[in-house]
Amino acid sequence: MTKTVFEPSIKSRPVYGVLEAAPGSAHLIVADGEGADAVVEMLARAPDAADMLAKTHIIYMPGPSGCDKSAVLQGLGAAQFRSHPSFGAAASRLAKVLADAHMGVQIYTAGSEGMMAQVAAAAAAAGYPYEGVQQEHRGSLARRVQCVHCKGITENVRTDPFHCSHCGLSLFVRDHFSRRIAAFQGVNIDAEDPGLVPAAVERFK
């Protein structure tokens, strides 16, 4: 089971499922932080985990809250396992793996929302259907947010409103989500009454 309960929201807000092993010529798994647990649980339910692992490539990075389960995933015995300090550091490996991949590969991602969306966006950029990427949320709800004004992206946003790390405006965090840039949208909260900014509340733990 996915461990996260999301309040009902607008259609744009992504919803997530539970990873299920599916038939495929190869398996690409990208996870961060607590997403490692979803991977372990999927493999425990898989009809033939040994066969699957022999065709599996795992790319892993610590989560937004610092959770690092590299050792657990490395111990699964996948054909390939690589750990990276961040998604940015893993991105070039992911791009190379996708460029070399063939149809028949199954793509799974588990962990934080921003990381999963960047994996799905990279797959979609390679022509793979966005919805074909299985996503299961685990761990932090910290958001990757794009400032709609300066277009800068702030990672790991926990409070609402927050200060854009690029232009400094106070931004209200919307549930409006962009698949293309893999980020929620942040909109200036005091545009009409400059300086009238409500106190920041920790909404995304």
Next chain:
Amino acid sequence: MSVGAPKIPVRVAEVVEVNELIKRFRFVRRDGGAMPTFSGGAHTVVQMDDHGTRRMNPYSLMSAPADTSGYEISVRRDDAGRGGSLYMHQHVKVGDEMVISNPVNLFPLDGRAKKHLMLAGGIGITPFIAQMAQLQAMGGKFELHYSVRSAALGAYASQLKAHYDDRVHLYHDDQKQLIDLKALLRGQPLGTHIYVCGPKGMIAWVRATAEAMGWPALAVHSEEFLAPPVGKPFEVHLKASGKTITVGAAQSLLEAMEAAAVDAPYLCRGGACGQCETDVLGCDGHIDHNDHWLTDDQKAANTKIMPCVSRFAGKSLVLDR
């Protein structure tokens, strides 16, 4: 009429016998104007006045999508069908005036694909002819695998081979040549999308094979127009119109509603597009859901019906139309 795609009054400019089963028709506007451009995979609904019976059959457009001087369709004669294809073959001549619908595309190319892998069976080749013309103009990457009964019945096969060369692969049933689907689907680059148009069995085979090999369902596209099946006559009460009508043996429920002057929505008339979806208010009996639109759960619930292809047997059926 307020429903269906807008109509185009046309004249038949050309009728060509392609082989013993297939004829090609070219339509131009009666007013000499330009046809709307369309996208490869689109169809038009051809209206026929067959000695008092109005027939409206969907046919894929096969001319080049950017060619606005006219539209071309190919019609395969179905001697056991309800009569639309026979009418086209036996009665439609150069110079005839007809009415066709604006193009509607239920089988478009997915512009996000990196490569388009096309699988055609028989007359299912027609939408691909337009799609390949479109892709060639755009510099898109594609491959066609076309299965025909024999060289003589392989409509357009030699022309396509001559034009597109090694991007076209032909398979002849009478020479026991079969598409090696597993080998074909193995090793396709990431971002390849499959398109299949042909007999029901071929579509099911391609979908099942692709799924078992790990292809996401959204990378597999198919189109199959259903001819409304014949069956026993049945009675339907249309509550919103306050009419009770009888659907004839060779008539579809949609056609019976139209004959009773009930303005029912439609687009494809072949169970594919979903436009004619109608709420069922009461059902004491069995609905034969013949469409590709409703989900299995919806079909089991009997709360919706697609009047273009579905029929009913039993005591009473009441529709919100």
